[in-house]
Amino acid sequence: MAKKTGSPWLLFLFALPFAGVGVGLLFFSVLPSLYEWQSMKSWQPVAAQLTHAELKTHRGDDSDTYQALARYQYQMQGVQYQGDRVGIMSGADNIGRWQQDRAYELQRQLHQTITVYVNPDDYSESVIYPDLRWGMLGFKLVFVVVFGGVGVGLMIATLVGRKKTQARQARKEAGQALWLQEPDWANPVSSGGRSGFYGLLFFAVIWNAISMPLLFVIPDEVRSGNTPALIGLLFPLVGAGLIVAAVVQFSRWRRFGSAQLTLDPWPGAIGGHVGGSFVVSLPHHEQPDILVTLACLRSYYTGSGKDRKRTEKVIWQKEGIAAQTPVQHATRVSFHFSVPDNLPASELADSDYHFWRVSFSAPLKGADLALDFEMPVFATGATAQTAGVESDQHPALVARHEQQLDQLLNARQLPDGVALYFDYFRNPLGKFIGIVFGAVFAGAGLFMWNSDAPAFMAFIFSLIGGGIVVGCLYALLNSYTVKMGSRGIYTERRILGVLVRKRLVQPDQVRYLTLKKNGSSQTGAKTTEHFVIDAQLKDGGKIRVAESLNGRGLAEQALESLALLSGFAKQ
Known part of the structure; x- marks a missing residue:
């Protein structure tokens, strides 16, 4: 159930200082500097006598800042002028070595003739270096974008959210059902x-x-x-x-983002059906199989303070292949699932809530199809008016899973059972990403060892980064052999061909094969569950017989196949 949240105006007031810093720096520093840079391109070069040059250092607790100072004299139409402006941006800083280099350069030219640039409309305005400091400009833009972007974004989100809350409250007072109170749950549903x-x-x-x-x-x-x-x-x-x-x-958004998903039934029904259809502007003959994933998820916060982040946990998920039918010069894509009656219903967004999402994906020429829809699903028990073959029973899905299992398991029939071989480099993409991520952490630790950072921080970063790299390398470089049947279960684990562990379990010690979720990963809005298959033993132990199974549908089909080929029961 949704919890009462604080006033949106508190968030608005919180965002106001951030927006003020970003917008103020933009209008009072960044834009004036750009304007002066352009204006100075028309300023006249004039000979001047440099009378003073120094580098002033400002000592701070954490770092030092520097400022190049100078004074010079020049004549315009017989009138003597004095100037002290060195560059476009004034003040001290430590961004790059611009201040130090300019000061040393001027000190070498002290009491000599230098070139300055004078405003033809006001001879009292002059500068020695009229070039724009891109590094300094970029540094200021960080504050403009980060503070201004976050502040203005939060202010806009507050105003938009307030309007939605008012509309929702009006529908609630009118006694409407919950799915009628949320504008984003209207039928058809827009893509995210x-x-x-x-x-x-x-x-x-x-x-x-x-x-x-x-x-x-x-x-x-x-x-x-x-x-x-x-x-x-x-x-x-x-x-x-x-x-x-x-x-x-x-x-992708330009190609498919305008798609509208019409639900049938609406809302989707717990204990009944969840389904619907949408149209994409592609010829029917050009469409490959479209994978559809329906998921019930819990969205909640973990951690606290700066480590606080939103997490999504899969409560229930099912995959299938969407049906396709031609519609003039386009294609209608439809899906249909039966949903158990023990799942949570959709809830309004809050710090901890449940929601339902259906995702469609397919490889295409150009931008791939990748659409996500969040939809209302409630315990109505309703069924679809146009129900056909359920998406998880589509013949193409069974064939796809069989092909994936052939590539992953490398299954070979034995006279007394089945042999499996899980090769090196299984699911390599995630491991390579982990290696890069771990290398960044380890590199940061190495950098800390060579800096003034605390030693314990360098140790923690090095330990975490090194551990991630080692773990991902192990996952990439190990192979696993399994033989199971009437003579029991035999397994071998090797790293680059070197045997590191083997096990043998007698057949009378095996109770059954069981499916176990081993984690999940998220790419964009798509969450993939990872499974392993273990043999549960009578002494309470277990032995791994299959791993690296991505997706519940694939894992369930693997469990069914291994139970049939090995002769062991499944849970």
């Missing part, structure tokens, strides 16, 4: 493609705003001998990857 694109774009902008200034700082650090600073290049690389992902998401 647009919000997904905007969310990814916002995150990509924030990440790049924070990381891009490193490109201006790292070269100076490397030149000064701080080679480990090159690790910082990983952050702009991640930013580039986020931009690519945002472009891909945008192309």
Whole structure:
């Protein structure tokens, strides 16, 4: 049940200072600097006498800042003028070595003639270096984008959310059912493609705003001998990857984002059917099999403080193949599942709530099909008016699972049972991502060892990063052999061909084969459950007979096949 939340105006007031910092810095620093940079392109070069030059250092508790100072004299139309402006941006800073380099350069030219640039409309305005400091501009843009983006975004979200809350409250007072109170649950249901694109774009902008200034700082650090600073290049690389992902998401949204899912029945029914259809503007003959995944999920927060994050947990999930029928020059995609009667219903978004999502995916030329719909599902027991073959019973799904199992299990029939071989590099993508992630952590730890960071922090980062790398390498480089049948169960685990463990269990010690969830992973809005199959023993122990099974449907079919081929019962 939804909990009463605080006033939205508190969030609005909280966001106001953030927006003020970002917007204020934009209008009072960034934009004026850009305007002056353009204006100074028309300023006149004039000879001037440099009378003073120094580098002023401001000592701080955490770091020092520097400021190049100068005074000079010049004449315009017989009138003597004095100036002290060094660059476009004033004040002290430690972004790069601009202040130090300009101060040393001016000190070498002290009491000599230098070139300054004078405003032709006001001879009292002059500057020595009219070039824009891109590193400093990028540093300021970090605050503009991060503080301004977060602040303005929260303010807009507060206003939009307030309007939705008012509309929902009006429907509630009118005595309408819960699924009639939420505007986003109206039939047909809109895809989350647009919000997904905007969310990814916002995150990509924030990440790049924070990381891009490193490109201006790292070269100076490397030149000064701080080679480990090159690790910082990983952050702009991640930013580039986020931009690519945002472009891909945008192309998908432009191609399919306007799809509307018409539910049948509406709302989806716990203890009945969940189904519906939508139309995509692609010829029917060009469509491959479309994988559909229906999931009931719990969304909640874990951790506290800065470690607080939203987590999704799969309560129930089923996969299938969507049916396709031609509609003029397009294709109608439909799905249909039977849902157990013991699952939680949809709830309004809160700090801890349940929701239902159906996802469609298929590889296509150009942007792949990837659509997600969040829908209302309640315990009405209703059935579909146009129900056909259930999506999880589609013949193409059974064939797909058989092909996947053939590739994964490498099953070979024996006179007394079956032999399985799980090869190296199973599900490699996730492991490679883990290796990169762990290497970043370990690299950060290495950087800390060579800096003034606390030793325990360097140890923790190195330990976590190294552990992730070792674990992922083990998962990539091990193979597993299983023989099971009338003579029992025999297993071998090898790493790069070297035997590290073997087990033998007599057939009379085996009770049954059982399916066990071994975790889950999330890519975008799609959550994939991972399973293993264990043989439960009479002494309470167990022995692994199959692993790396992705998806409940695939795992259930694997359990059925292994029970049939080995002769052991299944739970």
